[in-house]
Amino acid sequence: MMTTTMRKSLLAIGTSAIALVAAGPALAAGELNALVWCDHTDPELIRPFEEAHDVRVNLKEYEGTGTALSLVEQSRPGDWDVFVIDGIDVPRAIDAGILGELPEGTAPDTIFPEVALDELQVRDGKRYAVTEKFGYNTVSFNKADVDPAAMEDMTALWKDDTYKGQIAVYDYYLPVIGMVAMGLGKQTADLTEDDLPEIRETLFKLKDNAALVGEVVSSQTAIATGEVDILVGGGEWVTAGLSAENPDLDWILPEQGGVRWSQSIGVFADSERKDLAVEFVKYILSPEAQAKLATSSCYWAMPANAAAGDALTDQQKQALRWDDQPDYLKNAQLYPSPDAELDAKMQDLWAEFLQH
Amino acid sequence: MATVRRRGGDGLRPWAFVVPALLWTVAFFCAPFVVMAAVSLWERVGTDLVASWSFVNYAKFFARPHFLEAMANSLEVTAIVTVLSILLAYPLAWILAERVPERWQRIALICAILPFWTSYVVRSYAWLLVLANNGVINQALTGIGLIDEPLSLANSRTATVIGFVHFFVMLLTLTIYANLKQLPKNYARAAADLGASRFATFVHVILPLTLPGIMVGAFLTFVLCIGDYITPQILGGNSDLVMPQLIMLQIGRRADFPTASALAILLMVVVTLVYIACARWLKLERA
Numbered sequence: 001m002m003t004t005t006m007r008k009s010l011l012a013i014g015t016s017a018i019a020l021v022a023a024g025p026a027l028a029a030g031e032l033n034a035l036v037w038c039d040h041t042d043p044e045l046i047r048p049f050e051e052a053h054d055v056r057v058n059l060k061e062y063e064g065t066g067t068a069l070s071l072v073e074q075s076r077p078g079d080w081d082v083f084v085i086d087g088i089d090v091p092r093a094i095d096a097g098i099l100g101e102l103p104e105g106t107a108p109d110t111i112f113p114e115v116a117l118d119e120l121q122v123r124d125g126k127r128y129a130v131t132e133k134f135g136y137n138t139v140s141f142n143k144a145d146v147d148p149a150a151m152e153d154m155t156a157l158w159k160d161d162t163y164k165g166q167i168a169v170y171d172y173y174l175p176v177i178g179m180v181a182m183g184l185g186k187q188t189a190d191l192t193e194d195d196l197p198e199i200r201e202t203l204f205k206l207k208d209n210a211a212l213v214g215e216v217v218s219s220q221t222a223i224a225t226g227e228v229d230i231l232v233g234g235g236e237w238v239t240a241g242l243s244a245e246n247p248d249l250d251w252i253l254p255e256q257g258g259v260r261w262s263q264s265i266g267v268f269a270d271s272e273r274k275d276l277a278v279e280f281v282k283y284i285l286s287p288e289a290q291a292k293l294a295t296s297s298c299y300w301a302m303p304a305n306a307a308a309g310d311a312l313t314d315q316q317k318q319a320l321r322w323d324d325q326p327d328y329l330k331n332a333q334l335y336p337s338p339d340a341e342l343d344a345k346m347q348d349l350w351a352e353f354l355q356h
Numbered sequence: 357m358a359t360v361r362r363r364g365g366d367g368l369r370p371w372a373f374v375v376p377a378l379l380w381t382v383a384f385f386c387a388p389f390v391v392m393a394a395v396s397l398w399e400r401v402g403t404d405l406v407a408s409w410s411f412v413n414y415a416k417f418f419a420r421p422h423f424l425e426a427m428a429n430s431l432e433v434t435a436i437v438t439v440l441s442i443l444l445a446y447p448l449a450w451i452l453a454e455r456v457p458e459r460w461q462r463i464a465l466i467c468a469i470l471p472f473w474t475s476y477v478v479r480s481y482a483w484l485l486v487l488a489n490n491g492v493i494n495q496a497l498t499g500i501g502l503i504d505e506p507l508s509l510a511n512s513r514t515a516t517v518i519g520f521v522h523f524f525v526m527l528l529t530l531t532i533y534a535n536l537k538q539l540p541k542n543y544a545r546a547a548a549d550l551g552a553s554r555f556a557t558f559v560h561v562i563l564p565l566t567l568p569g570i571m572v573g574a575f576l577t578f579v580l581c582i583g584d585y586i587t588p589q590i591l592g593g594n595s596d597l598v599m600p601q602l603i604m605l606q607i608g609r610r611a612d613f614p615t616a617s618a619l620a621i622l623l624m625v626v627v628t629l630v631y632i633a634c635a636r637w638l639k640l641e642r643a
Contacts, residue, residue, distance in 0.1 A: 066611030092403060165508070171594055174609075212511035212593030218484070227488050227510060340402040343610060348420070351605055354597045355422040 030055045032276055034082035035068055037061065037263060039296035040284075041135070049283045055276065065089040071099055077270040081277040087262035088174075088337040090120045090129045098167040099128040100269035103278060106130060108285050110307040114329040115262050129266035132284055133293055135301035136251075136332055137175030138258030140223060140234030151230070154183040154254040158205040163230055168222045169206065169213045170233025173350035178259040178335040179233065180206065188259065188333040193342060196349055202355045206232065213354060216299075223249065240300035240319040251321075253328045260332040262304070287311050294320065396617035404612065413618035416617035423602065427622070430598040433513065434582045437520040438574050444521065444565075445573070452529070453536035465533070469526050476523075480590040482508055483519045487591075511593025519587045524580070528573035535569025536562075568638060575634050579627055599623050 034040065038061050046057050062068045065086050072080065085093055093099045102295040107116075107130040121129040139151050146166070150156050157167060158180075168174060178188040180202050186195055211228050212218065220238050222228045224246070231238055235258070239249040265284055283289050290303035291311035302320055303312075309322060316333055321328065399408045417423045448468065456464045471479065486492045487509040494506035509515055539562065547557040584602035594601070599619060606616040 064608040066607050066609045069611055070607075070613075095403060212595070213509070214511070214593060215589070217481075218511075218590060218593070219482065221481070222511070225485065225488055226490055340400075340610075344612070345399075347605065347610060351426075351597065351602060352422045354594045354601075354605075355425050 006015045031058055032056070032081050032273060032280055033058045033060070033079060034084070034280070035060050035062060035071065035080055036082070036084040037063075037317055038298035039293060039301075042292065042296040044267070044297065045284075045289060045292040045296060048289070048325055049280060052283075053276065053279065057280070059343045065092065069093075069096070069098075072268075078272040081271040081273050082265065082270045082280050083268055084132070084263055084265050085129070087115075087117055087120060087131060087134075087264045088335065090117075090264050090266070091123075093266070094123055094128050099266040100271065100274065101126045101128060102130065102267060102281065106278060106281055106285070108305050108307065110287075111285075111304050112302075112306050112325070112329065113348045115260070115304050117262065117264070118336075121264060121266075129264035130281065130285060131262050131276060131304040132265045132290070133301050133304055134259040134260060134262035135237045136235040136253060136260055136328065137170065137172075137233045137335060138181060138251060138253050140231040140239045140249065140251040142223060142226070142229045142248050143250050145226075145229040148250065148252060151252050152255050154179070154256045157230065157232055158202055158209060161209060164231040165211050167206070167210045168219045168228040168231045169210050170219050170231060170238075171213045171354075172233065173353075174338075175259045175335045176233045177203070177346055177349070178333065181255050182259065182333060183254075185256070188336045191336050191338065191342070193345055194337060196345060200352065202209055203349070204356050207353055207356045235301075236320050237299040237301045241295070241297075243319040244315065253324075253331055257331040257333060258328070259335040260329075261335055274304075291316075392617045395613050395620060396621050398612065398614040400553040400614055413615045414622070416615065417618060417622060419619055422597070423619075426597045426599050426602040427626070429513075429596040430582050430600075430623075431626070433516060433520070433588070433596070433598060434578055436517055437524060437581050438577045440517065440521050441524040441528050441569060441577055442574060445525045446532055446570070448525070449529045449532035449536055452533050465530075468529055471522060471526055477586055477590070479523070480519055480587050483515065483522070483591055487518065510591070510594065513592060513596050515591040515593070516588045516596075519591045520584070523587075524577040527576060527580075528570070531573035531576070532566060534568045535566045535626050539565055571634055571638050576632065578630055582623065582627060 032055055034057060035320055036059050038348050040046070041059050041061055046059070049055075060071070062071060066084065068083075069081050069092075083099065089343065090099070104127075106125060111131060112134075115131045115134045117131055117255065118127075121127060121131070126137075139154065139157070141148070141151050156189060157163060157350075178197055178310075180199050181188055181191055181195065186200060207213070210232075211221060213316070214222060216238075219234065220242075223231045223238065224242055235251050239251050265281050267274060267281060271277050284293060285305055287307040287310060288311050290305040290308035294300060294303040294308060294312065295316055300316075300320060302325065312320070312322070317323070336346070377410075395405075396413055397409045398408075399406045399410070399412060409416065446515075450609065452461060452464050452468065474482075488494070489506040489508070489510070491510065492502075492510060497503045498506065509518075543561050543565070544557050547561045548554075583600060585604060588596075588598045588601060592598075597605075603616045603619045603623075606612040606619065
């Protein structure tokens with residue numbers, strides 16, 4: 001027979017367990033919960049904010065906006081405070097009521113104008129997110145084995161079998177489809193279903209030359225270990241961080257241009273620590289934090305705030321091709337931002353490409 | 357009266373032991389399965405999930421050749437892995453059970469299952485480096501002059517199969533070893549007394565009696581292999597898309613849970629059919 005004491009103990013354990021489960025990620029007032037990409041998990045980046053504000057920043061890393069939105073759906077309102085999201089998916093997050101309005105002055109005036117993306121991040125005069133980092137899905141290569149001049153023409157990757165078996169393709173359909181579209185002389189913003197057959201044909205030629213199609217770690221490992229010499233869809237985010245170790249790893253924007261990606265930062269609409277969350281956003285956009293974010297241990301890429309240039313070393317700027325940015329920004333297009341129907345068709349095309 | 361009460365109490369007692377497991381199964385298998393089955397009948401329309409209660413996601417699977425190809429790839433890879441693992445695990449288990457002295461068997465078993473102690477992901481990446489163009493295998497083969505150019509082993513179906521077999525040989529070794537240890541030594545002696553050769557004894561006595569161990573291990577291998585995402589993703593180089601990769605592709609960016617759920621249900625149907633076939637063959641349903 002269960003004694004009163006046992007019953008009380010079980011009740012206490014049960015109540016504690018329910019409380020713990022229901023508590024979600026936030027347990028104390030001095031904490032901030034951020035849903036981020038892996039570059040934000042670098043302690044060098046986060047520690048100064050934690051020390052300055054005497055808070056703990058809990059970081060949950062994710063890949064893919066779909067995964068992030070599922071995490072948010074499964075959480076309670078108020079669980080999350082800060083959201084780092086793919087730049088092209090900001091409208092999706094605004095539509096879903098996930099992102100809250102940011103106070104005026106959150107975005108520094110020194111953001112590179114080409115990556116400000118107000119058309120995606122400002123609605124009805126209200127700002128919901130700010131671009132914090134950007135880069136290119138383009139061509140990374142090992143210049144010890146591949147002539148850099150040859151990489152200036154993107155069609156070299158698929159027009160014949162010169163590089164057969166030397167190529168890895170980054171496994172994300174939007175940027176690679178965007179790159180191939182640019183190689184075919186199309187504008188990424190104007191892509192329609194009618195463009196897909198030609199893109200499919202070119203993708204299949206590219207697959208015939210590819211040794212592998214891999215996610216971030218696999219493709220980075222492949223080029224770093226010499227398994228392949230070219231990474232389609234790569235860029236500074238793959239090779240810049242490795243350049244000090246292996247100076248032969250380089251990247252380039254071909255004459256047809258490259259696809260520009262960006263990541264944005266915002267505050268959850270139902271955050272219960274909105275002021276602190278906004279302070280975190282401001283910190284991430286500050287020149288010092290921008291330099292740390294740009295050279296984060298997870299991956300390197302250009303800081304959105306041009307003022308971060310003063311906080312970067314010459315070697316870091318060279319690896320990021322800082323001085324080429326004016327030309328690169330002119331010659332790059334934002335990666336495709338298809339509507340839901342075209343998105344589904346592109347994803348289907350990618351499955352076909354993988355299966356080819 | 358007292359007897360009746362005791363009987364009533366005895367009748368409930370077994371349930372007290374069963375209820376936690378039952379609740380666990382209902383909460384973490386049955387309920388999610390029902391939800392998944394229901395969601396598979398919904399549709400992703402734009403950014404919304406619409407409860408359309410149709411079989412459109414299932415129809416999509418049968419209408420798209422590359423979806424069907426993913427299922428075919430999954431079945432092919434799983435079949436190859438299962439057969440290879442059995443062929444490698446059986447001799448190992450037999451040596452452990454019959455040739456290794458009793459006092460060393462425990463240590464030998466620990467050595468056999470050592471790879472289980474490493475993280476599955478780390479082990480897969482380690483294989484990637486071993487099988488790479490400039491990896492250990494190619495360097496060794498080039499070094500002894502067997503090949504001039506490195507073999508393309510990494511990022512292929514071969515790499516996926518090697519990664520799987522490395523893992524599942526250990527699993528099958530354990531199930532077959534346990535079965536071999538349960539066999540009374542007298543069976544082999546009786547067969548020898550009746551004039552059977554060692555080979556005939558193995559084929560007609562030992563092998564049939566160890567089939568349950570083989571089938572249990574093979575079924576576990578089948579289930580774990582066909583549902584695995586990590587190994588094909590890391591080692592396969594996306595050269596052959598398998599079902600778990602196709603399912604993840606639906607979720608990654610678009611969060612198309614209805615299509616992903618339908619594909620998962622179809623995969624479960626295949627696993628269930630294989631289970632029924634195994635159970636019938638071993639006549640487990642009578643047990």
